[in-house]
Amino acid sequence: xxxxxxxxxxxxxxxxxxxxxxxxxxxxxxxxxxxxxxxxxxxxxxxxxxxxxxxxxxxxxxxxxxxxxxxxxxxxxxxxxxxxxxxxxxxxxxxxxxxxxxxxxxxxxxxxxxxxxxxxxxxxxxxxxxxxxxxxxxxxxxxxxxxxxxxxxxxxxxxxxxxxxx
Numbered sequence: 001x002x003x004x005x006x007x008x009x010x011x012x013x014x015x016x017x018x019x020x021x022x023x024x025x026x027x028x029x030x031x032x033x034x035x036x037x038x039x040x041x042x043x044x045x046x047x048x049x050x051x052x053x054x055x056x057x058x059x060x061x062x063x064x065x066x067x068x069x070x071x072x073x074x075x076x077x078x079x080x081x082x083x084x085x086x087x088x089x090x091x092x093x094x095x096x097x098x099x100x101x102x103x104x105x106x107x108x109x110x111x112x113x114x115x116x117x118x119x120x121x122x123x124x125x126x127x128x129x130x131x132x133x134x135x136x137x138x139x140x141x142x143x144x145x146x147x148x149x150x151x152x153x154x155x156x157x158x159x160x161x162x163x164x165x166x
């Protein structure tokens with residue numbers, strides 16, 4: 001599989017940067033074409049509409065990871081194949097979803113990292129707000145802030161306040 005990142009593992013980062021990182025205690029599944037990814041965090045907060053996600057992935061995502069915080073009480077999918085493809089085309093390194101995605105049979109063939117809690121087939125409700133950009137939030141035991149860096153592989157995920165030397 002094509003790998004556009006330097007060779008790293010989250011366990012190695014934990015060993016090297018133990019005092020400079022925050023280790024995520026929430027576990028997500030990997031669905032994208034890349035097994036590992038990292039980048040500077042951009043946040044999308046969404047209640048029941050992923051409109052802000054669609055706007056953000058149109059931007060240049062070079063060296064960035066979009067972290068989506070689904071805050072709504074109803075289950076719906078924040079990312080589908082079209083959003084993943086657009087993110088890939090605009091150079092995003094990955095999408096990390098505190099929520100659900102769909103179209104995984106297509107997303108697995110897109111060369112981008114995509115992690116989420118799980119899948120759910122229902123699309124979002126576009127009539128309920130468009131969401132907000134770069135609103136910090138706590139995911140499990142880790143504060144997620146725009147401008148911090150996230151590193152993800154099959155072992156788990158970590159966040160650092162700045163880019164780490166790999």
